[in-house]
Amino acid sequence: MNPSVQVLSIDAVAAGAVLAEALRDFGGAVLLPAGAVLTDASLKALRRRGVTTLGVLGVLGVLASDPADSAAASLAERERQCARLARLFRNSDTSGASGASGASGASGASGILLARLLHYRRQA
Amino acid sequence: MPIATVTPITPITIDDVVRHIRDLPSLPAAVIELLSVMDRDDVDTHALGARIALDQSLTAKTLRLANSSFYGVQSKVTSIAQAVSVLGFRSIRTLVTACAVTNSFPASACASLNFQAFWRHSVATGVCAQLLARRLKVNPDVAFTAGLLHDIGALVLATRFPSQYGQMLAYRAEHDCSIIDAEQAVFGLDHALVGSTLSAWWKFPQPMHSAVASHHLDCGAATPALDLVVHAANTLAHALDLSEVEDDLVPVLSDGVWQTLALSEADCMILFKDAETTFHEMCQVLIT
Numbered sequence: 001m002n003p004s005v006q007v008l009s010i011d012a013v014a015a016g017a018v019l020a021e022a023l024r025d026f027g028g029a030v031l032l033p034a035g036a037v038l039t040d041a042s043l044k045a046l047r048r049r050g051v052t053t054l055g056v057l058g059v060l061g062v063l064a065s066d067p068a069d070s071a072a073a074s075l076a077e078r079e080r081q082c083a084r085l086a087r088l089f090r091n092s093d094t095s096g097a098s099g100a101s102g103a104s105g106a107s108g109a110s111g112i113l114l115a116r117l118l119h120y121r122r123q124a
Numbered sequence: 125m126p127i128a129t130v131t132p133i134t135p136i137t138i139d140d141v142v143r144h145i146r147d148l149p150s151l152p153a154a155v156i157e158l159l160s161v162m163d164r165d166d167v168d169t170h171a172l173g174a175r176i177a178l179d180q181s182l183t184a185k186t187l188r189l190a191n192s193s194f195y196g197v198q199s200k201v202t203s204i205a206q207a208v209s210v211l212g213f214r215s216i217r218t219l220v221t222a223c224a225v226t227n228s229f230p231a232s233a234c235a236s237l238n239f240q241a242f243w244r245h246s247v248a249t250g251v252c253a254q255l256l257a258r259r260l261k262v263n264p265d266v267a268f269t270a271g272l273l274h275d276i277g278a279l280v281l282a283t284r285f286p287s288q289y290g291q292m293l294a295y296r297a298e299h300d301c302s303i304i305d306a307e308q309a310v311f312g313l314d315h316a317l318v319g320s321t322l323s324a325w326w327k328f329p330q331p332m333h334s335a336v337a338s339h340h341l342d343c344g345a346a347t348p349a350l351d352l353v354v355h356a357a358n359t360l361a362h363a364l365d366l367s368e369v370e371d372d373l374v375p376v377l378s379d380g381v382w383q384t385l386a387l388s389e390a391d392c393m394i395l396f397k398d399a400e401t402t403f404h405e406m407c408q409v410l411i412t
Contacts, residue, residue, distance in 0.1 A: 088372055
């Protein structure tokens with residue numbers, strides 16, 4: 001979830017987005033409190049009142065809330081971490097890491113360490 | 125190390141190093157005293173507290189450490205005396221030493237060294253060494269301090285020979301080799317040797333001196349336990365990517381060290397997690 005505030009055109013905001021700060025009319029009266037979850041109905045009402053932009057929280061998180069998308073995102077993150085480990089260990093003979101146990105290979109210690117770290121990153 | 129046999133590009137002799145080390149400020153007497161009694165517990169805590177209170181930045185760091193969520197104290201710690209009771213004498217002693225050494229090397233002295241990354245790696249190695257220490261019956265505070273200071277020779281090279289240091293970093297980037305190989309190729313000596321020279325000059329206790337000197341060497345059966353701990357901690361700190369340097373390189377882990385540590389898969393999972401958590405805590409206190 002991206003915690004930063006994003007100011008977006010009301011047309012770019014989808015139902016499910018969270019208001020970052022209270023939305024007030026010109027008189028200062030609160031239309032919607034901070035933290036309110038926007039719905040299709042409330043967005044329509046806000047448009048009718050002439051609201052054109054909204055400060056919302058965690059837009060990226062909301063848009064990615066589809067379970068298939070977040071699974072893809074975490075898979076991509078794990079792949080990134082595995083690629084990062086391979087880069088960090090590029091100087092070591094880590095032939096031991098490719099086996100399931102990670103216990104074989106000429107230069108065993110670095111290979112086993114890499115295998116354990118891969119396991120650690122995958123389960124995190 | 126085949127590169128080392130080639131004539132160095134801009135050689136630095138150990139005599140040059142010694143001359144520059146003599147120009148470094150000497151460590152405060154209190155710190156040398158603390159280092160020498162690191163593995164003893166019968167030291168006057170009131171005297172230590174009084175010394176800390178005289179130093180503003182040290183006082184601030186001590187209070188920040190005591191108030192960090194790591195120690196989970198509910199009420200706010202506002203005095204050194206309170207901090208000593210929360211942290212214990214040993215943690216404070218470690219902190220005092222760390223701060224004194226850090227303050228000897230101003231970041232402004234070498235533009236090419238990434239000081240932030242350097243200290244992140246140093247703290248990471250200290251944390252890993254502390255976590256590994258008990259397995260080899262090493263005092264955890266001694267291990268933390270030795271880990272924190274293991275690359276101290278790099279600071280001498282970076283701050284006393286700044287232009288050559290820049291050349292060495294360029295060589296390293298071009299060849300994508302280890303720092304040790306690049307130092308050998310450019311200077312004809314490496315930061316482990318320089319660090320051991322400095323630690324002798326600063327009268328570090330012998331085990332710490334040995335750990336600084338040998339952290340890149342392959343370890344055998346006769347290697348002292350603290351050397352094994354610092355070697356493994358250095359590798360682990362790189363492997364956990366704690367210094368966040370894009371072209372970082374994990375040094376080869378000695379098979380002998382790995383066998384001596386005898387870490388099971390489950391041990392490793394706990395170790396990795398603890399290292400990451402403790403590291404982030406310590407960074408907030410030591411690096412700001």
